[in-house]
Amino acid sequence: MSAPFATTTAEQPTGSPRYADLEVGHELPGLVVRITRKDLVRYAGASGDFNTIHWSDRVARDVGLPEVIAHGMLTMAQAARVVTDWAGDPAAITEFSVRFAKPVLVPDDNVGAEVVFGGRVAALLDDNVVRVDLTATCDGERVLSGARAFLRLS
């Protein structure tokens, strides 16, 4: 089974980051993800989120959207990858929050939408906890705002 197309925009560092080695401002390797209608269908089935606005242009337009939009939770899950790919251990995440600033429109073609993710270390907190601030843009516009994850590192 093919996974949605994704490429990292920077070399993955070897080994997991250590709290003591980090500085505020450290950039995490980014991620570029392409989302097609097929990916929305797959995510709907896997998550159980069958909201019609994620698969029917007719209903999307009925409720005032230009066309089908991606599940915000799919975008959030992809943003999490920036953190987990970098940290190496998904269990390190203790808190993760986003605001869905703008919908990701997914046209009914083979190209879909492209979302570009980035992240940087925003704060080094007590108990080896790091705050990472994340960005996500589609067509140059922010689709997530206030996206941040807290991780406990070794």
Added chain:
Amino acid sequence: MSIDPAVVGRTYRSPRPYDVGREKVREFAESIGDPRSDYVAADAEAPLAPPTFAFVLTLDGWHAIMDDLEIEFSRVLHVDQRFVSNRPIRVGDVISGIAEIESVRERMGMSWLVIRTDIRTDQDEHVASTYSTILVRDDETGDATGDEA
């Protein structure tokens, strides 16, 4: 439609305990394009579920709330989402979600609901909590970009 603020504090429990299965976690990980070995390793005793997997339980609560308040799903937009984890969800966990309507407010002709869902195991271990803000649009509302003016 406006939602009666009296619904604040109502709680909704998962219809049945959710048994976190290996193939479901694999399917979810593949659907988000992230089949990393922590989630899908065939030889792992209890693979982790991805950080946003808890949303599967959150959705059960949303559906119960939408049924109760007669909200049509297509009129719902997801405004924000937060997860706070005590530990990751793992294959083999038997978990339930207890959703609570934390607040309701009317703004720009739309209803905004904050829903908290506590996820607990059948041993009553608190695994995680999720916090969602959703917006319910009127039948008459036109533009729905999700932008907050």
